[in-house]
Amino acid sequence: MSTLEAKAGMNDTTGRSTPRPAWSLWSGIGIATGGALLLIATLLEIPLLDDPNSGVLGLFAVTFLASTIIHAAAMVPLTGGATGDAGAVGRSLLGRFALLGFGGLFLTSQIVYFVVVYAMPAVDDYSGVLSLTTGLGLAQLVLLLVGSLVIVRAGVATGSARWALLALTVVAIVTGVVGNATDSTEVATSAHLVSTVTQIVVGIVFIAYTPRHHR
Incomplete structure (x- = not known):
């Protein structure tokens, strides 16, 4: 092989993409799917705010709880679990604990919200919940x-x-602040819709991610 051919071969590998890692594919699918379902659930919840016994309650329950489970499950491949690689957090035990802990708490808080608001009889004092x-x-x-x-x-x-x-995360924090600070249902709902769209976008970013190696 000539010197020019060797250099051409070296240049051909510069910036060449490698196969998409399993963590980005599966976590991306989970986050995007969970976000899409939560977007639907958020829209379905609008009439429920006026009438908790509305006919859309069943569909809301399915989409809301499914999105919750899928979002929580998406944290597993993101940390490398069940994918055979290190995940986006590398070898960090702190990162794994944080994301898996987030998934567990997210699942718990969403289920508590659904049960208290839609599955239990109304009570006079919700301060504890x-x-x-x-x-x-x-x-x-x-x-x-x-x-x-x-x-x-x-x-x-x-x-x-x-x-x-x-x-x-930044969008989620802003959504939480807006949701707690406003008395307007429209504003709170709009903030949650922005958050769900962001989830879909982030999921797509992970799905489309292909690492590149540079010499």
Whole structure:
């Protein structure tokens, strides 16, 4: 092989993409699917705010609970579980704990919300439940923030995939602040819709992610 041919071969490998890692594919599918279902559930919940016994309650229950389970499950491949690789957090035990913990708390808080609001008889005092859900919400946001920062620091994901979960975390924090600060149902619903669309976008970013190696 001539010197020019050898150089051409070297240049041909520069920036060549490698197969998509399992963690990005499966976590992306989970986050995008969960976001799409939660978007539908958020729209279905609008009439339920006026009439909890509306005919859409059954469909809302299916889409809301399915999105919750799928979102929580998406944290498993994101940390490398069941995929055979290290996941987006690399070898960080803190990152794995944070994201898996977030998934568990997210699942718990969403189920508590659904049961209290739609499955249990109405009560006069929701202060205890409100304190519980607020505490769960704050804890899961902290864990999500820690996990997303670990992903950025680990550098396993590159490009937009490296920052995607952190962007979603920021949107989730803003959504939580707006939801707790406003008395307007329209504003709170709009904030949640923006959050669900962001989830879909982040999922697509992970699905489309292909790492590139540079010499």
